[in-house]
Amino acid sequence: MSSLSFFLAWFAAPAQVGAVMPSSEALADAITAEISPASAPVIELGPGTGVVTGALLRRGVPEERLALVELTAKFARRLEARFPAAHVLNMDATRLRDVELFAGQPAGAVVSGLPLVLMPLWDVLAVLQSAFHHLAPDGCFYQFTYRFGPPIPRSILARLDLEAVRIGGTFANVPPASVYRIVRRR
Ligand SMILES: C[S@@+](CC[C@H](N)C(=O)[O-])C[C@H]1O[C@@H](n2cnc3c(N)ncnc32)[C@H](O)[C@@H]1O
Known part of the structure; x- marks a missing residue:
């Protein structure tokens, strides 16, 4: 997908798309730095054009062990065409809790490009709860952010x-952008 069509998607729904350009390969490398084949299955939230999805595959996660959760229908259709073995879910990530993934097997990682800082707090809470x-007990949630400081308010981190x-x-x-790892407090 071209940068122009990504920009047009942002223009149509700026708060939903959350960025004017697709993520760079450098950011895709940074957010997947800790991913290995042992992380599978992996859930990606807000994969958009699939730049980070490509990096997950290069880290050795098998395509069929990927769930891609994308709200924008145009992006979801293109992801299905580009990654035919992945599980593409054209849905709101805040509702993911109700969906069975990977026959109930827990995920080793969730990798998120969601524009969390633009989302209402109750949606951020629902995304993290989902x-x-x-996630497996030692599973990790990875999120990139364009702001200084953690992408998730301290009140929500403390509550969960x-x-x-x-x-x-x-x-x-x-x-x-910065990349954060979010885990359960031990
Ligand atoms: C900042 S973009 C991520 C861009 C992506 N890394 C790329 O390079 O194409 C955010 C993505 O999250 C998706 N999104 C926003 N809100 C969502 C939600 N509630 N559930 C699922 N996807 C969502 C948008 O449609 C968009 O594709």
Whole structure:
């Protein structure tokens, strides 16, 4: 998908798409840095054009062990065509808790490109509750953000007993971005 069509998708729904350009390969590498074949199955939230999906495959996650949860129908259709073995769900990630994935097998990682900082707090809460419902006890939630500081308010982290740690970032993205790992507090 071209940067122009991504921009047009942003123009049609800026708060939903959350960025004017697709993620760069550098950001895709940064957010998947800790992913390995052992992370499978993996859930990706807001895969958009599939830049991060491509990086997940390069990290060794088999395509059929990927669930791609994308709200924008145009992006979801293109993901189905590009990654035919992946499980593409054209739905709102806040409702993922009600969906069975991978025959009930817990995911090792959730990788999110959702524009969490633009979402209402109750939606952020629902996204995290859904994600951790599907994650294994030691599973990790990865999120990139364009802002300084964690992408999730401290009140929500405390309420769900989670902790967020910055694990990387890149200036080679428009705009520059940081990557956070969010895990259950031990
Ligand atoms: C910042 S873009 C991610 C871009 C992606 N990394 C790429 O390079 O194409 C955010 C994505 O999240 C999707 N999205 C936004 N809200 C969503 C929701 N509630 N559930 C699922 N996907 C959502 C948007 O449609 C968009 O594809």
